[in-house]
Amino acid sequence: MNENRDYGIELLQRLVRCDSVQGNESTVQNIVEKELLHLELTVDRFIPSEDTINHPAFCANRTDFTESPNIVGVLKGSGGGRSLILNGHVDVVPPGNREDWNEDPYSGQVKDGRVYGRGATDMKGGNTSMLLALKCLKELGITLKGDLIFESVVEEESGGTGTLATIQRGYRADAALIPEPTKMKVFPKQQGSMWFRVTITGRAAHGGTRYEGISALEKSVAIIQAIQNLEKLRNKRIKDPLYSNIPIPVPINIGKISGGDWPSSVPDLVTIEGRMGVIPGESMDDAKEEMTHALKDINDSWLKDHPVSLEWFGARWLPGEVAEDHPLVGIIGEHYSRMTGEELTIEASPWGTDGGLLNEVGKTPSIVFGPGETSVAHFANEYIAIDQMMLAAELFVHIIIDWCHQKSG
8 A cells, every 4th residue: 555655645635626615526526537437437427416406305505516526436346245335525615714724725735744725634535545445456456246336425515415416326335434534433323413593583672772672682692591401401311422522422503693783773683593413313303393392491571472483494414323333343443453453443423424314315324434633624724644544545445355355266
């Protein structure tokens, strides 16, 4: 694998230098497609169809995916082995304030054993590891018994349209491996999440006689407290040891508050928007019902007579879980321990991934395991350690061979 180190660095740099925010993924997918064709996989290039857009799990805020193609490469097995999906997304979040970056966000700069740039850790580094593993299998002349399906998907960052489209197109397997940045921990369970909006109404008045009005902004304090109490209540119920190292296993985050239109007026309308975590094994509807009851049960006479409006909008990620003793977890652990001399860490994911869709809609057990630092994903000066990316690539080779089985002779 060492001889492919420079190749991997250069490939990751090319991927990172593509500004593949949503709606602009075609350039980076062209690179991926070319790599898969060079590796002699059967390549399928397609955009999400009407079936995907009309699916109950679809949640994107757009329907035009002309510049957002999926690329799927299939390495057909000889038969008699288990099939495996390698799934990674190429869309990235915007870079934010560019003044916070030491270099251009899409520089792909190599420094101190790291590659820097938006998407380096989330998750083009993991994608590069998968492509390097495919390259290594080809160079070694290894034939697998089971099918290997490489999925380079779009729009994971807003709910998984790309992966949903691959499921709708018929791609299934005995298991899936998703190299999101877990810092080489295994996540067999992942929380889901969904966005919510609470609208609070008050009664307008002049600021000089504010006692004649009802401030929606002041009433929002009770709403925030109810949401925080709900978060505590829900997390107290979580006894799974895989969450023991996570301070708040399944958070409810308030990300945006807006209201009022004049300093000298009592605000009569406030909106609160946020993200509600969904516990693995819990349905989205049950989580919604808990939020509904928490807001209805607030002991406030104004809010009793003027109930808040609760909406669910925008992105959502389905929760997913696979048993800790799943055979793929065991294979990952065996090779990780052999190659590093360390015991594999198994935890629950603090965020959602496309694994929820693969698990729940695609009926494909999915494990999240890959290189990269979660702590720098979506932040300025995002990076991935090259050594960790290469370790993941080597591990993926052995994991693939063990799972799909190597044809003898």
